[in-house]
Amino acid sequence: MNVIAIQMHFKRNLLAYIAALPMALTVFVAYMGTMFWSVRLSFSSSRMLPKNDFVGFVQYERLFNTSRWISSLENLLLIAFLFLVICFVLGFLLSIFIDQKIKAESFFRTVFLFPYAMSFIVTGLVWQWIFNPQLGVQKTVQALGWDSFQFDWIVNPDMVLYTVVIAAVWQGAGLVMALLLAGLRGIDEDLWKATKIDGIPAWRVYISIILPMLRPMIITTVVLLSISIIKMYDVVVAMTGGGPGVASEVPAKFIMDNLFERANIGIATAASTVMLTTILCLIAPFIYSNYIKKQGR
Amino acid sequence: MIKIMMLSAAISLAATPLVAKEEAEVMHWWTSGGESAAIKVLADAYEAEGGSWKDSAVAGGSNARSAAINRMIGGSPTTAALFNTSQQYHEMIAEGMLNNLDSIAISNDWDEILPKPTLDAIKVNGHYYAAPVNIHMPTWFWYSKKAFNDSGIATEPQTIDELFAALDKLKASGYIPLALGGQKWQENLLFMAVLSNVGGKQLYLDVLKKRDAKTLNSPEFHKVVDTFLKLKPYVDSGSPGRNWNDTTSLVINDKAGIQVMGDWAKGEFTQAKKRPNRDYGCFAGLGDDSLYIVGGDVFVFPKTEDKQQILAQEKLVETMLKPLTQIRFNRLKGSIPVRTDIDVSSMGRCAQLGSRILRDESRQVPDGSMLMESYRYGSVKDAITEVWNSRDMSSKKAVKILSQALQG
Incomplete structure (x- = not known):
C-alpha cells in the first residue's frame, strides 16, 4: 500500500475514527488504565492508602498464606465445574425441548429466560428463603406432617456450596437455552431429513452432528458463563454471606472485603491480579482460535 | 412584579454568604431510623449555634469510610467524616491527612473527662486527632x-x-x-x-x-x-x-x-x-x-488550609461534646455519653448501668x-x-x- 492509498483510506474512514474515539479512550484510560494501576498497586505495600513503593511479591506471599483465600479458590473451582456442566446440559435440553415446535413456545421461552432478567441479589434472597430451614422447604414439608424431614443444606458447611450452585443454575440455564436455541434454529431442515432417511437416532444426531455445528454458540455460552462465575459475588452475599464460617467464600468477595472493610488495598489488588491472570489464561485460547487464527488463514 | 420579587430574592440569596455561616459537610453512615434521628440531633445543635450542616450520608460503614478517604485523596475533603473509635484512621494520621484538635481538647480537659480506651484511640503522639461522640459496649x-x-x-x-x-x-x-x-x-x-x-x-x-x-x-x-x-x-x-x-x-x-x-x-x-x-x-x-x-464512634477532620472550614471543624467539635447534645444524641443512638462527667439519670436503665461501670477505670x-x-x-x-x-x-x-x- 502506498502513501496515497493510506491517506485515501484514512480520509474515507475519518468519521468512523472520530466516532470510535470516545469509546476507545474510555477503554484505554478507564478500563486498561485502572487495570494496570491495580496490578502496580499489588506490588506495593499499600494498606488503607495507595503507596508508591515497590515490595516485590510480598502481598502475593501473604495472599497464598491466607487460608480464607485458598478455600475461596477451592470453592470457586467446585462451583465453576458444577455450574458449567449443569447449566450447559440443562440449557441444551431445554433448547431441544423448545425446538420441537411445541405449542405456546414463546410462553415457555419467556418463563425459562425470565430468571436471567433478575439480578443476582434478588435470586440470592429468594433462594435464601427457600433453603432457610425455618422459613422454606423444610418448614413447609414439616408443616405438612412429615416431622422428621430435614433439608438444611444452607446452614450445613458441607452442603452450602450446592445451594449456591442451584441458585446460579436457576438463573443461568435460561441464557444457555436462548443462545443454543438461536443456534438450533439456524440448522437446515434438510439435515434432519437426511438423517431420518439414514435412520440415525435423534440423540445421536444431536451429539455427533448438531453440537459440533453449534460450536460458535457454545463458545459464547462458555465464555459468558465463565465470566459470571469468576465475578460471582452478589449471589453469595445475598444467600449466605460467605458462611457458615468460610464454607461459601468466593474470591470476588474476598477482594471486596479486603478493599473496603479491611482497608487492605495491597492484598485486594494482589488477589484481583490473580483473578485477572486466570481469566486471561482461560479466554486466550478462545480468542486465538476465533479471531487471530482466522485472519492468518 | 413577580420578576422584581425574584430578582430581589436572588440578590438577598447572593448576599447571605457574607454573613459567614460556617458550612460543614459531614460524611457518615447513620441511615437507619434511630441512627438518622440521632445524627439529626447533632445537625440541629450545630445549626442552633449558627452553622449550616450539609449532610452526606452513605449507607454502610465501610462504604462511607472509603468515600471519605477517596474525597481526601481527591483533594476535596468533607469538613468531617465518621469513623469507629479504632485504628481505622491511624494510617491517615501518619500520612498527615487529619487536622489535630489540640486546642479544643486541652481547653475542654479531654484527658480528664474521656475514658482511657477512647483517649488512647484518638490521641497519637501527644496530639488529639478525632472527636469521640459516644461509647458503644458491644457485648x-x-x-x-x-x-x-x-x-x-x-x-x-x-x-x-x-x-x-x-x-x-x-x-x-x-x-x-x-x-x-x-x-x-x-x-x-x-x-x-x-x-x-x-x-x-x-x-x-x-x-x-x-x-x-x-x-x-x-x-x-x-x-x-x-x-x-x-x-x-x-x-x-x-x-x-x-x-x-x-x-x-x-x-x-x-x-x-x-x-x-x-x-x-x-x-x-x-x-x-x-x-x-x-x-x-x-x-x-x-x-x-x-x-x-469500650467501642464507639468518632468524627475525624481532614486537613484543610481554608480558614472558614477550620472554624467549622472547631465549632462541630464544640457542639457535639456539649453535655445536653451528648445526652439527647446518645439516648437515640442507644450508646452512652463519651464524657464521664455528666449526669445520665435521664437515660434508660441499661445506659445508666453502663455509665456507672464505665466510671471505674479498672473495668474499662x-x-x-x-x-x-x-x-x-x-x-x-x-x-x-x-x-x-x-x-x-x-x-x-x-x-x-x-x-x-x-x-x-
Missing part, C-alpha cells in the same frame, strides 16, 4: 424475663458456671438457650464476650494487644477457647446468616433466652414496646467486676479494633468464624488457627 447480655422465670432462673448469672447452668435450664424448658446470628461479626462479639468474661483484663489485653506466643499457648487462653466452643450446642440450627435484629426478635418474642449483642439492641426492645426489668433484662457481664468493652478495656490494624482484626474475625463453624474442632486446633491470625 451486653440481653435476656427474656419470661424465659428466665419459666426455667427457674432466679438471678442473673454471676460466673461462667452459672451461665452454663442457666443455659442448661433454658434448654430443658424448651427455649433456644443462646440466640446467635451466625454472621462473622456477631460470632466475633460472642468470642470477645467470652474472652473478657472468662479471661479477665490482663489476658484480654495480652491476647489482643501483645499477641505473644506465651499468652496464646497459656492454659488460660485454652480455657477461653474451650468455653467458646462449648457454647455451640446452645445455639439453634437457624443461626447461620441470621441478622442481629432478627436474632434479638427471638429474645423479644420469648423464644430464646439470652443474646449477646451491643447496646444498640435496646432500640429493638423499645420499638417492640418491651420494658426493661419487666419484659427483658440486661447485664454487661458476669459478676460485679466484669469488664466493659478497649474494643479489639483499637488494639490492632483493621486488616489483622479482619483475619482474626475470619479465624473466629472458621473455628466456630467447623465440625469437630478441638480447642488445640482452634488455638492454633486463632494464634496464626493474631500474629500473622
Whole structure:
C-alpha cells in the first residue's frame, strides 16, 4: 500500500475514527488504565492508602498464606465445574425441548429466560428463603406432617456450596437455552431429513452432528458463563454471606472485603491480579482460535 | 412584579454568604431510623449555634469510610467524616491527612473527662486527632424475663458456671438457650464476650494487644477457647446468616433466652414496646467486676488550609461534646455519653448501668479494633468464624488457627 492509498483510506474512514474515539479512550484510560494501576498497586505495600513503593511479591506471599483465600479458590473451582456442566446440559435440553415446535413456545421461552432478567441479589434472597430451614422447604414439608424431614443444606458447611450452585443454575440455564436455541434454529431442515432417511437416532444426531455445528454458540455460552462465575459475588452475599464460617467464600468477595472493610488495598489488588491472570489464561485460547487464527488463514 | 420579587430574592440569596455561616459537610453512615434521628440531633445543635450542616450520608460503614478517604485523596475533603473509635484512621494520621484538635481538647480537659480506651484511640503522639461522640459496649447480655422465670432462673448469672447452668435450664424448658446470628461479626462479639468474661483484663489485653506466643499457648487462653466452643450446642440450627435484629426478635418474642449483642439492641426492645426489668433484662457481664468493652464512634477532620472550614471543624467539635447534645444524641443512638462527667439519670436503665461501670477505670478495656490494624482484626474475625463453624474442632486446633491470625 502506498502513501496515497493510506491517506485515501484514512480520509474515507475519518468519521468512523472520530466516532470510535470516545469509546476507545474510555477503554484505554478507564478500563486498561485502572487495570494496570491495580496490578502496580499489588506490588506495593499499600494498606488503607495507595503507596508508591515497590515490595516485590510480598502481598502475593501473604495472599497464598491466607487460608480464607485458598478455600475461596477451592470453592470457586467446585462451583465453576458444577455450574458449567449443569447449566450447559440443562440449557441444551431445554433448547431441544423448545425446538420441537411445541405449542405456546414463546410462553415457555419467556418463563425459562425470565430468571436471567433478575439480578443476582434478588435470586440470592429468594433462594435464601427457600433453603432457610425455618422459613422454606423444610418448614413447609414439616408443616405438612412429615416431622422428621430435614433439608438444611444452607446452614450445613458441607452442603452450602450446592445451594449456591442451584441458585446460579436457576438463573443461568435460561441464557444457555436462548443462545443454543438461536443456534438450533439456524440448522437446515434438510439435515434432519437426511438423517431420518439414514435412520440415525435423534440423540445421536444431536451429539455427533448438531453440537459440533453449534460450536460458535457454545463458545459464547462458555465464555459468558465463565465470566459470571469468576465475578460471582452478589449471589453469595445475598444467600449466605460467605458462611457458615468460610464454607461459601468466593474470591470476588474476598477482594471486596479486603478493599473496603479491611482497608487492605495491597492484598485486594494482589488477589484481583490473580483473578485477572486466570481469566486471561482461560479466554486466550478462545480468542486465538476465533479471531487471530482466522485472519492468518 | 413577580420578576422584581425574584430578582430581589436572588440578590438577598447572593448576599447571605457574607454573613459567614460556617458550612460543614459531614460524611457518615447513620441511615437507619434511630441512627438518622440521632445524627439529626447533632445537625440541629450545630445549626442552633449558627452553622449550616450539609449532610452526606452513605449507607454502610465501610462504604462511607472509603468515600471519605477517596474525597481526601481527591483533594476535596468533607469538613468531617465518621469513623469507629479504632485504628481505622491511624494510617491517615501518619500520612498527615487529619487536622489535630489540640486546642479544643486541652481547653475542654479531654484527658480528664474521656475514658482511657477512647483517649488512647484518638490521641497519637501527644496530639488529639478525632472527636469521640459516644461509647458503644458491644457485648451486653440481653435476656427474656419470661424465659428466665419459666426455667427457674432466679438471678442473673454471676460466673461462667452459672451461665452454663442457666443455659442448661433454658434448654430443658424448651427455649433456644443462646440466640446467635451466625454472621462473622456477631460470632466475633460472642468470642470477645467470652474472652473478657472468662479471661479477665490482663489476658484480654495480652491476647489482643501483645499477641505473644506465651499468652496464646497459656492454659488460660485454652480455657477461653474451650468455653467458646462449648457454647455451640446452645445455639439453634437457624443461626447461620441470621441478622442481629432478627436474632434479638427471638429474645423479644420469648423464644430464646439470652443474646449477646451491643447496646444498640435496646432500640429493638423499645420499638417492640418491651420494658426493661419487666419484659427483658440486661447485664454487661458476669459478676460485679466484669469488664466493659469500650467501642464507639468518632468524627475525624481532614486537613484543610481554608480558614472558614477550620472554624467549622472547631465549632462541630464544640457542639457535639456539649453535655445536653451528648445526652439527647446518645439516648437515640442507644450508646452512652463519651464524657464521664455528666449526669445520665435521664437515660434508660441499661445506659445508666453502663455509665456507672464505665466510671471505674479498672473495668474499662478497649474494643479489639483499637488494639490492632483493621486488616489483622479482619483475619482474626475470619479465624473466629472458621473455628466456630467447623465440625469437630478441638480447642488445640482452634488455638492454633486463632494464634496464626493474631500474629500473622
